[in-house]
Amino acid sequence: MNQVMPAQAPRHSGNGFWRKTWAMLVKEFIQLRRDRVSFAMIVMIPLVQLMLFGYAINTTPRDLPTAVLLQEQSDVGRSILAALQNTRYFKITQLPRSAAEVDRLILAGKVLFAVEIPVGFERAVRRGDHPALLISADATDPVASGSALSALGTLVQTALEHDHDIPEAGAPPFSIRIHARYNPAAVTQLNIVPGLVGTILTMTMLIFTALSVTREIERGTMENLLSMPITPVEIMLGKIIPYIMVGFVQAAMIIGIGVLLFGVPIVGNLGLLAGLSTLFIATNLSIGYTFSTVAQNQLQAMQMSIMYFLPNILLSGFLFPFAGMPTWAQWVGETLPLTHYLRIVRGIMLKGATATDLHYDGAAMFVLMLVAMTIAVTRFRRTLD
């Protein structure tokens, strides 16, 4: 065999500070170029943020869903409703037939406002009795309802100014009585604390399971695990269930602090809240686990979680009013478990919503969980191919 003597490589004199820095820089760029997910994150995060903040988010939301309970058909009523829509804050989406139906719509979060035009309203206006028009508002989210309610002041002046059959008496022809339900004092904490339950659970649950499979792969324990008689479903459930308990403790802690320190009420049924919170926890864990089966390593799993977390914060109705978003953004929001859980947790804690009111959101979370689990189990690689 040939004896290979190391040749004396020529070296530059001096410290070579920039040369070594350059070497490090080149190496970092090569690694970055090979790391597709990091690359995607560099492009996607600013893009997604700009699009969402630019097009989807609106802190003075317009076209808010409104129910109108018409107890008489009249010109005055029609003029008022037209003026209401002309403010562009209100959009009449529902025409309930009874007061009970109005309550249900507000409880389930289908409408934010309900206008009631009572029997004999037109006659009272024409007689100069200055009757009151009742507008109920779901005030759980002060940001969503605030600007719409403040627009009502001018409405009184302008709604009937072209109607010349109304006596000119100096005072406006009718008044508006606003019934701000659930959060009459417009305390922000009442809305934020239940929202935080959902947001914190999303973040922590996602990260617990997002790392679980990639960690086994990175540490080399997956090879041993796969060589043993255990199925992907068994692995998944075994990894998810412990964290359901962890999440439950976490949820109880946040809700407890909210009640004790911030005076957030729990108007509804605590058992229902616990049950649906558990479902929400399991849904997030399943989604995190799905990321874990798709990602190549722990870093990618973390990056995926961050990219998923972003729209959750912005499009779920946590920070910005859901009803104020354009339709496409609302559709995206409907695919996020947090959107449904926020309606559930706010509905139960602040409005006393029941299982009947929340069945749609509960079912949606359940479906999202099954979709995530199915993807996870089918994506799970049973071999090292």
Place this chain on the structure above:
Amino acid sequence: MSAPDAAQNSADDIVIDVHGLTKKFDGRAVVRNLSMQVKRGTIYGFLGPNGSGKTTTIRMLCGLLTPDEGEGTCLGYDIRTDTDEIKKHVGYMTQRFSLYEDLSVRENLEFIGRIYGLDKPRAAARAAIARLGLTGREEQIAHELSGGWKQRLALGACTLSSPQLLLLDEPTAGVDPKARRDFWNEIHALAAEGLTVLVSTHYMDEAERCHEIAYIAYGDLLAHGTVEEVIAGSRLTTYVVSARSSEALNRLTEELTGKPGVDMVAPFGTSLHVAGRDAVALEATIAPYRAGKEFEWKHSAPSLEDVFIELMGKARDNFQ
């Protein structure tokens, strides 16, 4: 006993029976057209250089990889379709320590016992700890164990479920000689109980402790049989050369390398092994050196290592 019965029995005695296994990664064949049979109760050594396809073959046998071509059975179960059954009856010890570093010895073993559905995982773990001499270390976190103890724990883990076949992928890499010897004594004890063991290794002394060996390089199975058969099959003529100075040996190495008839020149301490398949050509090449007084030439039987280095060289020639 009638003839079909005998055939049935001999089929039962073959634990691993695979034909034409091929596995490609990104279009590159890592294992090519590999066939092998391993009889029940034997210790079968699997040898070959790094990257020769040993690990890939072992993974195909235990269902961790699906072969691209070829078929076969492991313990009578099809390696393509019955991987769930294979996993129940095969113990696989990975090349890299793949138990949980953050669990203790006992916790790791109990976990494995539960996955295999043992009735009493705690008792099984206790028994394994005693058998492997890990008593007193039950509560030690696996991460803190030295290489030798980790290897012992891994052996305990893959034998915990009383498998019929053990697949050990370079189990003694990086382990000291004493621990290696203990390990091999354990392997022989297990084989004596009827367990079949397929073990890959780089160490020649370990190869010589196997009942049968197979040599694989660049995805091809080049030789198999008992150690004696493999050595005899190589038809190598080997000389051991010694000299007064190492400079002289270095010079001889350079001069002989690549000459006709010389297939291998390898230094062993103060001597040099010179070997070739074509005895006549080799004799002719070395004749001038034998005439002088500088070197002392001794004809010798090739060692297993000579055979393997030569096989590897041949395989590389074919490969390129």
